[in-house]
Amino acid sequence: MSDVFNLVDDEDEFLLQDVDHAFMLSPPLPNVPGTTSEPPVLLATLPDAPKIRVIVRKRPLNKKELERAESDVLECDAAASCLYLNAPRVTVDLTPYIDRHSFRFDDVFDEHVDNDQLYERAIQPLVGTAFRGGKGTVFAYGQTGSGKTFTMSPLPLRTAADIFNIMAQPSHGGLSLHVSCYEIYGGKVFDLLNGRAKLEVREDGRRQVQVVGLREVAIGCLTVLQQLCDHSAAARSTGSTGANDESSRSHSILCFALRATSEPQKTLGKLSFIDLAGSERGADTYDNDKQTRLEGAEINKSLLALKECIRALDADARHIPFRGSKLTEVLRDSFVGKNARTVMIANVSPNSGSCEHTLNTLRYADRVKEIRKPGSADTASREQLVQQGPPQPAVVRQQPAPVVDVPTANARTSFVDASRPIARPANTVGGFPVGSAAATEAPAPAAPVAAVPSVRQQPATHFASAPTGNATRRQTASMFPEGQQEQAQAVGTTSAVTSAGRNELSSSIMAAEDDLITAHRHHIEECMGSVRDEMNLLANLDGSSAGGDIERYCRELSGLLAQKQASLAQLQLRLHTFQELWRTG
């Protein structure tokens, strides 16, 4: 059990018990919502949150991007919860064209949506979750500078305001609110309310994960919470990266616990707010010192593990890979259980210079939600979208010439999200367009879902329908024993899967297949970036007369080679996992 420091005696007086004076420095909060003048928040009116909700938030172009005359590549259709990314590309003959990618999420917030609106639409239901004895977890995911901290920092205050409001109602008395803040940096845990003390994570006798010695503060008003948040933000590790001078390299976690005031102070509900480290950190080709690379590897590992855990939870998988990283290990308790609710906020930058990172963020978010089980409300709305058919892209490829920038081959299907997860049309394979060029430019509307059972449940189908021209898929298909390929063909595209066990197996194979494809795509992106960087490196060397530059050349080449090795190793791991699953399945 964590130490509890009662900071607050009544609304105005602080009892400083071994807590930094920094908490006293901020001025009191003016007119904070949730104070007594606010109308009561009625618990009964807060809807139950869905188990997993993935939303996207776009920030506006900033001053520097406007000065550089960067274009806004993101188009939001909030009413349809759709987001379109118009990626500028060039063909080998240097003809520019737009590559349009389409996604659908549970909610899409454009640059005009403010923090209050976001809170009310996406986060407030979690307050109900906590009072009903559940656990809520909110993540902000995205590239450095995409708005994670901007989005996350007001949420605890708004949430606490509602919590205090409800606690002030006689029917919800006898509870107190406790806060703790910590950071995971390089796989280690640091207490942000206790001088960055290094903490150990252990399992107790009841197999509950405990962050041993984590300082927890009981709070009675928003002013103290604000001071604690300011203090923890200042204590958070920041450092400079190639992309952003103030980039966060750590995951920061703020936890609320609603406890009974009477002994033994049983915990009723929990809420966690997690501002994740910049998602691009593992692939930042400009940062090549060992420390930064190690940090990047750790961040990559934890973000991958996080995605895997959420996916496994959504699929009710028996094994959830919590041990994959420190982040998922410490969050295990918040994730599991019938009353656990998760909101993933994918933050995206609109500028053309961030296009590839934005695409990666959207794909990550898409993967988190894409295996939603049929029958859930969200799946139903996705099915509806499929039935209606994907919207025609406003801008399509103008030139059939070979493309220089290959990584987005998958996303050239006009409506990635609609065509892949629910009723993947027969002319797409793992999201890759197959067959005629027409399918690539504007796929025909998919047949109604009722008539086309989820192709995702038929892993073999993908290989059976692989186009002869698609080398990657041909090679993938050839990995499998002949019998299984025949079986795959026999399954066909429309036959229903009747056995529940087979369904479960199929969906895990499907997930592994998609992971492999995603990893492969990512690997290609990295290779392309790496080739560019290597050519620049050589050009710089050729262009310089000073012999001293060879040192820099060696250092940077060494960094690039290490990155290539890491990318290759990750792809090999995915391939191995998939092959194993296929063999044993």
Ligand SMILES: Nc1ncnc2c1ncn2[C@@H]1O[C@H](COP(=O)(O)OP(=O)(O)OP(=O)(O)O)[C@@H](O)[C@H]1O
């Ligand atoms: N929706 C928004 N509206 C207005 N400004 C925003 C919005 N989102 C972000 N910003 C601004 O963009 C800048 C970068 O945002 P922020 O620091 O939140 O990014 P981040 O993703 O947390 O970056 P890092 O990973 O480096 O911490 C900040 O100046 C912030 O005020």
